[in-house]
Amino acid sequence: MAPSSSAVSSQLRQVVHYHLDNFAYDNALFFAERLAAHDPRTSESVYLLALSHFRLGDYQTAYEISKAVGHRGSHVSCAFLFAQTCLALDHHKEGIQALERARASWSGKNGFGKHGATTRSQHPDAATILCLLGKLYRARDEKKKAVISFEEALKANPFMWDAFTALCDMGVDVRTQNVFKLNESFLDCCSHDSNKNGVLAEQKDNAIAHQTEAASKRSYLRQQAAADMADPFDSQKAVSSSDSLFGNSSAPFGAGENDFLSKIAAARSRMATSTLDMGSDLTETPTTSNSDSNIRVPNAPSEQLPAPTRRAKTLPIDTGLQDPPLKIGHRLGTKRTLRAYDKVQEDAPSDGAPGGLRVPSATGIAAIERKRTVSGHPVQPRQHSEEPGAPQRRSARINMSRNPNIKSHPATTTTSVAPARELKKARPPIPRLARPISANTTVGRAVSGNRKPLEDSGMDVDHAEAPRVKEPVVQQPAPKQSTPDNLKVEEALKYVLELLRKFAAGYHAQSQFQGAEALTAYASLPRGQQDTPWVLSQMGKAHYEQAAYAEAEKYYRRLRILAPTRFEDMEVYSTILWFLKRETELSFLAHELVDACWRSPQAWCALGNAWSLARDHEQALRCFKRATQLDPKFAYAFTLQGHEHVSNEEYEKALTAYRRAISADRRHYNAYYGIGRVYEKLGNYDMAYTHFDAASNINPTNAVLICCIGNVLEKQRKIVPALQYFSKATELAPHAAQTRYKKARALLALNQLDAARKELEILKDLAPDEATVHFLLGKLYKTQNDKSSAVRHFTIALNLDPKASQQIKEAIESLEDDDDGYDDSMMG
Template sequence: MEAVLQERVAASLQQYMLPNATFLCERLCAGFPTEANKQLLASCYFRANQAFRAFYVLQGLKSPESRYLYALCCFQLGKLPEAEAALTGDHYSAGQVVNGAAGHYLLGLICKRSDRRETAVRHFSRALALDPLLWSAFEELCNLGAHEAAGALFGDSAVAALSQIYAQRLSEAGPRPATDSAAFQFPDLARMDAAATATPGFVTPAANGPSLVTPSVDTATPSSFTTPVMPGAHAPAAGRAGPSSTDAAPESTPARGAAVPPPVPGQRRKFVDEGKLRKVSGRLFSEPPLSSVRRSSRISAHQNASDASHSNGSGGEALPGGSRQDGGHHRGQRQSGSQNGDRGREQHEDDEQGATSARRGRRSESREDEAGAGPSSEHSNGDVSRAAVWLEGARQLLALLRQLGEAYRLLAMYRCKEAAAAFGRLPQQHYATAWVLCQVGRAHFEMVDYKEAERAFSWARRLCPHRLEGLDVYSTLLWHMKKEVELSYLAQEAIALDRMSPYAWCVLGNCFSLQREHEAAVRFFQRALQLDPHHAYAHTLAGHEHLSIEDWDEALTAFRAAIRLDARHYNAWYGLGTIYYQQEKFELAEYHFRRALSIHPGSSVLHCYLGMSLHALKRDREALQLLDAAIAKDARNPLPKFEKAAVLFSQDLYEEALAELEALKEVAPKEASLYFLMGKIFKKLDNPDKAMLNFSTALDLKPSNADVNQIKAAIEKLSVPDDGEGEEL
């Protein structure tokens, strides 16, 4: 019954019938409570998203598979110390981890979540060393900022690791047939570069490694063992001179099962062609086979060749080159010669039969050897051929992963332009996939190239409309582009696809944020965090919503939570810097902006805000350098140009500041703060008319209430000398 239940549980799991598999497995454990059956029940619970039930079933189990599944359950339940103990156990000092590469990967996640970055990097690197195709570990390395460790992967060491995995799986496939030859050894794939380009199935043996070519059969056989001749064919001379004697009998085949006499040492096989045999006997294959002649004894091989030459003279047949002899004296000699000839012929035939039988015995043994060694040879050659083909596939896959990995590593380093170019060098069939296009869209988004980013994300949506991962960034892009209709449609689609996805609720939160319903947006971001408390970007988006309604404490809490989850989440560092800047804590603002800029050095916005903080700290020279760098990184961004004009205005460089603002007016003609600053500059230049014109234009653009009060106060003091009205909108 146990075997039947196990088979039906496995079949139900294979057919994704989880309730049925769980029910049957519970019956299995009730009747046969072995560790293997308990592990199977825990697997049913875990697949049914009931990790808490699997956790209790697996407690106390000792097998590596059970410990790994127990660690997975503990990780899902947030029991990180228990998960780490299950993976390491008593072998932690020796560096042994349950389940190899997967175990190291899970340990890396545990260390990352418990804020042990260096240990996490070490485990992720070890996981990739054991299994170079563990892409998730590579992503984690890049996200942790371990760019050097990530850049060293997918090289020659990866080929060696893959060869070990292939050899292990080959050995797990089952025992090989027992042969007399040495057991097949899996070739070192790192030494098979030539085999990848050579003919499939042929591998050049390495200089220091085992030969992969099956040795050829030794052909240096004795002269009496010659290749059998088919009837009607000429026997090969095998490098010997043609025979001059005509006393050889035609070759016969011994009967099946006849005893094979040993070969006569030094016996030289004589060959005659068909024409000579016809001259001797007049008929070639008319005589009975030698195996049908009865003999009581073997005759010694010491007869004269002249006696053997009379073996064809019985019955008064004509001898070649002679006449018929009928005399009595000659008759006696003829009879005696006939007897001797019979003996000679019989002895010659015996010798011939011995040689032929021995030759055929050798051939039979050779066939038996080939039959015995054939499966091993075929198996070895087949394994070598498969290994060569597999090696070529592994190299092609590693080349593709190397391209993808380099592009993703550049993106993780926020070298976005290089990353987009690296993704663009991928083969078309891989570039035109949703994952790659989302990464390309993210790269353009970080470069503030919103049009290209939208094109990439839209393409990804057309290719894979059911993909939700990445929609948080896409919805933020639409928020920046102020596309309310597109964002609303995207939110409806995402919620319709999966209401249990945190990405869908992030899209909905951005949609309501764009409509200035910030409290509703906060609720949606909190719902996303309920579904995935470790979603760092959802914390950041919620923090920005709190920032919009000036709820500083909640915003600080949200941004700090994002940084605890991901220390390289520069958006959260930027959010903290913005809070401190608005609270006029400029030293703290500078610190957080610098941390964000160290993560994303290519951001024009971060350069600008750091320059603004330095300007507030009266470090105008450094501020101008940072603002110039911000303009150089993104000439389309109007904010650093405006802030540069403000710094120049504070230094009484009015003409330079006015020139910057006039150029900026072509880019942002509807910005109220721009006209307000120009009005203050014209007041400094004693041009009240132009100052009033610019103040009125700023009011017409409908700024916020606080800005309206500042503009009206400046208009009232237009005829009054300046006394601290240098405040900016």
Template sequence: MTPSTPQPHVIAYFRSLVWQSLDNDMLPTALFAAERLSAYDPKGGDSVHLLSLCLYRDGQYLAAESLTKSWVVRHLGCAYIYAQCCLKLGDGRESQGINALEACRRYWIGTSTWDRHSDTDRRSIPDAATVHFLLGRLWHNTGDVKKSVDSYVAALKLNPFAWEAFTGLCDTGILSRANDRLGVNLRPNAVFKQSQEMLESLKIPSYPSHPSNIPPTIPEESSTLNGLRNSSENLPSDPFSANGGSSRDRSDLSFNNHPSFFNRLNEGVGSGLEAETPTSQPTGSSSHELFGGNGLNTADKPPPVRKTRATTTEVTTRKLTSRSTREVGNDGKRSAASSQESGPQAPARRSTRLTSKFTSKLGVGAERETRLGTKEREREAKKAKTVASRSRSLHLTGASAAAKERQKERERDTSEDINMSDAASKPTFAPGHQIDIKKQEAQLFMLDLFKKAGAGYFSLSRFRCKEALHALNSLSLSQKDTPWVQSQIGRAHYEMANYVEAEKCFLRVRNLSPVRTRDMEVFSTILWHQRKEVDLSYLAHELVELDRLSPEAWCALGNCFSLQRDHDQALKCFKRATQLNPKLAYAFTLQGHEHVSNEEYEKALASYRSAITADSRHYNAWYGLGKVFEKMGKFDTAEKHFRTASKINPTNAVLVCCVGMVMEKNKDFRGALHQYNIACEMSPTSALSRFKKARTLMLLKSYQPALKELRILKDLAPDEANVHYLLGRLHKLLHDKKSAIKHFTIALNLDPKAGHLIKEAIENLDEDEDDEYSGDAEENRFLDH
């Protein structure tokens, strides 16, 4: 018959089964067991949390949200699952998730468990850093970027290894009209460094006894019972404790979720042995207030009163001191009898045994006999007998003096034992604080690795591509030759318009992980720019075969149709990509480009705005808006959007050049020339910047500087017909007809389709050049997709 009151050991067994199923991705088993547990313990907050966690991992977000809604104020774990469901479901639920986490702030503020997880230990309740990160995502989705940034920063301060919080800061943008600043300024060197808490975690206790006698783990909080209870109020819930909700110290063996541990614990109890760590505390008011769980009714079975290590040792040493004189010289039987008198008639507690192990030396009693061993006692007896036979005449005087000396020595040893026993009852730190060298080495290695990768990611997010490449290339060869790092290097080359190197990086990614779809939309765009139709078609086909629900695959397929000038089919593919991932801003931007190709400007504006809604720092969408307004003749509005794009990506010469182009069309030639000079300084090999600069110098009648720029441009693009055409017009203005005819002829050979324009220019060599033209035909070949 099932008992009416939930039993702690039954709940613990249920939870062990659920966690084992979750760890091995056996969701149906985990769901079934968690539901049975919830029915068995319907008032237990931990049981509700575990069932909601299973529902969340199974993708049943509405069910998990409904289950945890009434528990958000009483249980941190339930509030966390509820907030995660709100984030997944969206539709304005993000604010409800924020309210839920804020309502239980007293449960998680100041907690930290980043270093308390291992292969066999788990903390199912989130700590402050984890909650701050989730708050950052929720605030970001609500549009409050300032609070989102604050939450990410708080998470990183508590846990420098919170990589998602760091990338969230890198990807988050703040637009301040006061100083026209975009983005969050970060210093990866200051982020990925040892915090004070990390330094404290490196300190190891120093024991007065020999290092070999130090027990593996002795929690500092276990010195007194009050210390245990106080520490339990600041630690997260233990999913494997007997009461299902009380918190335990990290060294508590009941945190061990290894299947064999449960058997070991039962064997220990059955054999009369008691674990060194504290026994499970009943779920009391502190547990209710901290985690919101109902706990278990254990009033009919009060917990045993446990003596602390310090108390047991103190009693033992006090009795040893009182007997130290009269026990000198007694045999082993007398010592064993005195040992039984020094404690209660019960099986020896492990804590007492461990204490005796790391006490440096006990000169009397059973401890002395145990340490010496039978053989050593026999050796001492033989030695004493030999000495006695040789010096029988000095028996009265010598033996008496030796006995007195031994007695004094044993008294000194006993007094030392008392001090050492007191010291051994609680670990202490040496004046210099011994450091766990291996742990420190691991921390520094990981921080250095995160620092280099973080510096590369941050620089790339700010489009400082050369800095990003320098940081990423500083990684070790094994780390560098991974899909994520190669993707970041490829993106850096792509932003620099170095498509050949970018293609090599993404081909390496494909070799390292043939089934990877992430970042493949960038690879498809690289192939689009190089007009590699066959390679692009093959990539799109492979990605669709791998995962038809991958938005990156549909972007690649759309780029394939776009390269074939089938804009309608490309639009269908890009729309499918946005349906699969409404946060993929680049897919919206590609839609806008196709609408522009179809001269559907209003639809293009809507697509670009959707991209900005998905990612306010997506400079390609701002650039697209500028191009549409430029084509619509709204040059002032176009300049505004081009400048916004240039602030997001200040290293892109094309964006700076676009600002100069609209200023030039507004007849602000000197302002346009200033922008072109900046663009040429940023990218000396930019053909578009050189071309527009030379064109503006001609309009300002600065012919010699214009000729210098065009000669540089001719070396950069020797086969570009527009360059030779402009050189011909410039030589005509300089009255150098021979050179003018030469370049007009080269332009005619390079572009026969523009023959009527070039022939007209040759026929009008003797006429004055008015230098009035739109320039659209010349610049079209230099415009980026």
């Protein structure tokens, strides 16, 4: 019989998912094609085939396969995959349309907490799709819609880190305290799903442990009770005998002392002749504890109590080896019987042996009420012998269950001999004994509603302490367990979100180019987190933005030790080495990266920087172009191309490269700076000012950009606004000698001599070997008619820079002139 088509499709889907989960994407693709050929009309077949191509990096094929189903939005997973391919292939509008058409299927869905080692969420949830939607809007340069999508994704799930970084990279001022916090809906989702997938698994393990412990405790109690309450003469019985339930009659009881065994044998022979269909298995004495269905009559005392007014039902007597519990609902006897037994207990002597057994009232009553002779009469207890030296005798505890492996026989619970006196009607004992015993009952459980188990058969059982021996509940009530577990989940989430908030504070500050704040946030992380590659890279980048290249190099050197195969941000490390003029280290880094992965654009940027430092601009340009071929959206590689074109005085090509960098990243301020430099060299100061100002708006804390704006204004003879920019740049970078020098020159041009002298004295300490500083000091003293000081600084400048001897000599010769102005011929 051929299998159904649906069964074959189900099996093929299972095979495809198996290979996808085990990263065998080639196998997944093969079986996905088989599934699509067998069942081409279902959306799931199309989705799995497209997903297999997507996992293999074949985005174009995945796009073509998923287009028909995904663009309609009828299958949310297929629409999501189609949008992913659209993002990779720059078909942004189609991806947005597909996700918007499927909005009814994913809106409001939250899959957080449903992922683990053995669980998967079937479809993407709202947070994931909103984040992808934001990326598509951002790629289309629809900033407002992108920001809304990213914000909604973070509201649905604060762990959407890429949504947060995208907002920061777009320049949005994000309040990290409000983003990374628990809201009610997210907390409810985490509490429910985590309890189901994570915490409840732990509860299950704990429940199993408790159950095992309880079983061990019950087994121990049974063994203790059996050791104390078993018939002390049980070991003397024969293995097989048809004359007595106890087997051999050579027990330590003498015939003259007690002929009870002979009476039992006689009564048993009468029962055998009158009982219908009595099996021979009932006449044999069991040799193991599996004989729970056989009756063992305890040693009767010598004196009898009056017969009870109510007929008691016959129960199997304990063998002494096992002690299963009695089923709930059995009734021991009347209050009159209880009072009669209490009286006997008061008169009976206690066991003289240490730790001797004193039978609890409930168990003793059961023994009196339930024990019967084979003729149907209740067995009457007899007082212990009064003879001195007579051994103390114990009653074996009643066996309150029967072994399910032994077949029950009606003769074991019924009597065929009519009793001598008419008793009250009693319920048939067969259904009660044949009734299955629950596996959850406890040892020594009494009846009549009193569940007072026997804790220690060798000691008196205090009724107040009896409940603690009850079987422990394996599964705790839901309200008692859910509250602590939910608290654990909430505490864990708060800890992770607090940690994430520190990361976010650092990244947000860095996206706003606030390097000091970013370093402070990263420094507040635990030490283990600070030594991770991502944090080391971010801290190195923060120092790089502050022009602290030596400090930045330390972090990247540490990063290379921890993660030698990491390529991300290596272009920044190579630029730091370029600024530090570390030619050997830069060459080694470049060749190491290219050898490790020659398809990495970061590796080709490092190699290009190495050629640039060696002043081979043509080779550097080839490397940077190769980097842009590998990643057309790598903005920094285009910027480096522009720098090399400027060095070759190819300004048009430089402008093209810078503009391509801006199209790849709207906030890439380095490209705006490069365009400003090109226009400044071309003499177009207005355009230069516009681009420098645009770069400064993106990175308002960069002193170099602000100083560039001051330079353009200074060249336009706008000295007052230029001085404002120079002063601001000095505040941002107080140890930058070039910025302070330009400020001092502007002050000197405005004839603010005292302020200029203060700046130059500070600058002399910052750069004591800089000839231009002493030359400007000489001109300052010349303006103040301090000729001796002017000559001294001119002479120092001449010694530091002999190449400028002609200009310095002319300045010395013109000390008598008063119209030299502020211009500095050494600056150019």
